[in-house]
Amino acid sequence: MSAPRFGDYQNEIYLHGLEDRLPPFTTDLTALESSARERLEDGPFWYVAGAAGSGATARANREAFDRHRLVPRMLTGATVRDLGTTVLGQRLPAPVLLAPVGVQSIVHPDGELATARAAAGLGVPMVLSTASSHTLEEVAEASGEGPRWFQLYWPNDDEVCVSILERARAHGYSTLVATLDTWTLAWRPNDLDRSYLPFIRGVGTAIPFSDPAFRAGLATTPEEDVIAAVLRWVPMFTGTDKTWDRLPFLREHWDGPIVLKGVQHPDDARRAADAGMDGVVVSNHGGRQVDGAVASLDVLPAVAAAAGDRLEVLFDSGVRTGADVLKALSLGARAVLVGRSYAYGLAHGGEEGVRHVLRCLLADLDLTLGLSGHRSPAELGPDALHFG
Numbered sequence: 001m002s003a004p005r006f007g008d009y010q011n012e013i014y015l016h017g018l019e020d021r022l023p024p025f026t027t028d029l030t031a032l033e034s035s036a037r038e039r040l041e042d043g044p045f046w047y048v049a050g051a052a053g054s055g056a057t058a059r060a061n062r063e064a065f066d067r068h069r070l071v072p073r074m075l076t077g078a079t080v081r082d083l084g085t086t087v088l089g090q091r092l093p094a095p096v097l098l099a100p101v102g103v104q105s106i107v108h109p110d111g112e113l114a115t116a117r118a119a120a121g122l123g124v125p126m127v128l129s130t131a132s133s134h135t136l137e138e139v140a141e142a143s144g145e146g147p148r149w150f151q152l153y154w155p156n157d158d159e160v161c162v163s164i165l166e167r168a169r170a171h172g173y174s175t176l177v178a179t180l181d182t183w184t185l186a187w188r189p190n191d192l193d194r195s196y197l198p199f200i201r202g203v204g205t206a207i208p209f210s211d212p213a214f215r216a217g218l219a220t221t222p223e224e225d226v227i228a229a230v231l232r233w234v235p236m237f238t239g240t241d242k243t244w245d246r247l248p249f250l251r252e253h254w255d256g257p258i259v260l261k262g263v264q265h266p267d268d269a270r271r272a273a274d275a276g277m278d279g280v281v282v283s284n285h286g287g288r289q290v291d292g293a294v295a296s297l298d299v300l301p302a303v304a305a306a307a308g309d310r311l312e313v314l315f316d317s318g319v320r321t322g323a324d325v326l327k328a329l330s331l332g333a334r335a336v337l338v339g340r341s342y343a344y345g346l347a348h349g350g351e352e353g354v355r356h357v358l359r360c361l362l363a364d365l366d367l368t369l370g371l372s373g374h375r376s377p378a379e380l381g382p383d384a385l386h387f388g
């Protein structure tokens with residue numbers, strides 16, 4: 001089967017123009033935030049767009065992409081391209097996944113169900129957050145044959161944790177992404193100023209609230225007493241840091257690949273490999289956790305070197321355009337995850353909005369790959385870049 005020609009979205013848009021049909025919203029992947037600002041209430045908008053503390057880490061993420069520049073090569077015969085890659089044994093149409101983004105119903109009522117449908121339609125894996133506004137069973141159904149991974153906010157209660165993991169495995173989530181950088185919520189002034197936190201209102205709690213082990217610990221059901229359920233869940237999934245010696249527990253209860261998300265130091269990558277993990281996501285949570293932290297892109301080469309061939313290295317934080325994806329791949333990532341971009345797409349138009357953003361990103365990636373003189377992600381390396 002020939003590779004999908006993602007760049008063709010460009011032709012489709014221009015041809016529709018002949019019939020006075022325009023794209024549903026902007027194709028400028030760096031303008032999605034300002035466009036979403038016009039559609040969302042303050043609380044949800046700032047929950048998505050906001051960052052930790054002064055916002056320095058989120059800014060650094062973008063600045064790092066700007067500092068690295070592609071060096072195009074000519075006459076390489078890049079007419080026919082294949083963006084396909086293999087991640088943890090899974091063949092993907094492009095080196096792009098949807099990052100776990102919680103509480104998606106705050107930007108669109110269909111939330112994760114819309115995202116799952118859009119992702120499945122393109123064969124792009126969706127990483128479902130523990131903080132989903134729909135149950136993992138509902139999202140699995142919406143995703144159908146689509147590839148799906150599950151992201152764990154590691155509950156302190158082992159029985160609840162195992163029960164959630166078992167449900168995810170039983171419903172076709174192939175890979176576990178354990179997020180390490182958000183064991184407690186950072187100081188986020190944008191949300192604090194509005195006292196805006198969806199979880200304490202029982203939003204983004206569908207997975208625990210539908211979990212038999214979690215429900216067994218409640219005197220009344222979450223449907224009868226949402227506050228009691230919230231008061232049990234919030235301290236269960238936030239507030240307690242884990243340690244490296246706990247990783248065998250995850251290995252014991254998940255028989256697929258495990259990826260640690262939030263790694264920024266080469267030593268942490270080595271420890272992940274020593275602990276038998278399969279991959280890491282080099283991520284600073286899009287600048288939402290440690291204020292004043294290093295740009296995720298700037299630590300990628302060192303983490304990739306430490307990982308060697310022992311771990312697969314994924315990347316996120318600050319990816320907006322096709323060029324950004326190419327830069328991360330050139331610095332050692334196998335694939336990237338995108339977060340806010342598709343959340344803004346969801347805000348613009350549910351499933352169609354996510355599909356539009358993904359198609360724009362994949363088209364931009366495909367065209368920029370070819371115009372830089374490459375036919376596949378495998379051809380990219382540090383010499384594709386100019387730094388400084």
Ligand SMILES: Cc1cc2nc3c(=O)[nH]c(=O)nc-3n(C[C@H](O)[C@H](O)[C@H](O)COP(=O)(O)O)c2cc1C
Pocket residue numbers: 047048049099100101102103129130131151179261283284285286287288316317318319337338339340341343
């Ligand atoms: C609104 C929002 C919610 C998020 N929720 C989660 C989550 O539930 N679990 C998780 O591991 N990361 C979560 N993240 C972080 C993303 O997975 C990802 O690391 C980050 O968005 C990447 O940066 P980008 O937004 O610049 O692409 C969230 C990010 C945003 C913007």
